[in-house]
Amino acid sequence: MNLVLMGPPGAGKGTQGEILSKRLGIDTISTGVMLRTAIKEQTDVGKMAEKYINDGKLVPDDVIVKIVKERLEKPDCAKGFILDGFPRTTAQAEALTESGVKIDKVLSLEVDDEKIVERLSSRRECRECGAPYNVISNKPQTEGKCDKCGGDLIQRADDNPDTIKNRLNVYHEQTEPIKAYYEKQGLLVTAKGEEELSDTTKNVAAALGLEV
Numbered sequence: 431m432n433l434v435l436m437g438p439p440g441a442g443k444g445t446q447g448e449i450l451s452k453r454l455g456i457d458t459i460s461t462g463v464m465l466r467t468a469i470k471e472q473t474d475v476g477k478m479a480e481k482y483i484n485d486g487k488l489v490p491d492d493v494i495v496k497i498v499k500e501r502l503e504k505p506d507c508a509k510g511f512i513l514d515g516f517p518r519t520t521a522q523a524e525a526l527t528e529s530g531v532k533i534d535k536v537l538s539l540e541v542d543d544e545k546i547v548e549r550l551s552s553r554r555e556c557r558e559c560g561a562p563y564n565v566i567s568n569k570p571q572t573e574g575k576c577d578k579c580g581g582d583l584i585q586r587a588d589d590n591p592d593t594i595k596n597r598l599n600v601y602h603e604q605t606e607p608i609k610a611y612y613e614k615q616g617l618l619v620t621a622k623g624e625e626e627l628s629d630t631t632k633n634v635a636a637a638l639g640l641e642v
Contacts, residue, residue: 433537465494537620538609541623619637
């Protein structure tokens, strides 16, 4: 299955991508990792991307699409792939289609904005080892301290409510319109993100026509 995974920040795309990757035996590929790999390997498009980044500019859509296409043509993607974090705009989705990359399904994880703000603003991580916690659903044994190494738990700068709302606005304005683009092609399926991970996983499996 060639799958695009989309949804607002904090919807659980990374977690569900990991579960689907193991279940389907295909790789989850993130744009950030692809970009860094192309630059590290100094491929032609990697060099192009590096120049934009070194000049402090955004990497243009056509360069990103070339990097994605280059990555998806590698042997490990022959059985399928899960794209996480790409496309981010309708222009990128159109460019991906025009490049000849075949997409079987686009899964949108749906979570209300209020839940996202609550979920992300309650996240914490250990300053020392990076272990993740949540003050609502995954509390440490000692408040403010990591169970693993005893380090202080901190809130990431981008997890404060105002920043989260800004990130959600960007998602609604730039990325959400992609749903309409893929819906016209009959590729869009949706799954509701629930409080319990297992319930979300069941919804995702049902949306993709997998055995629940």
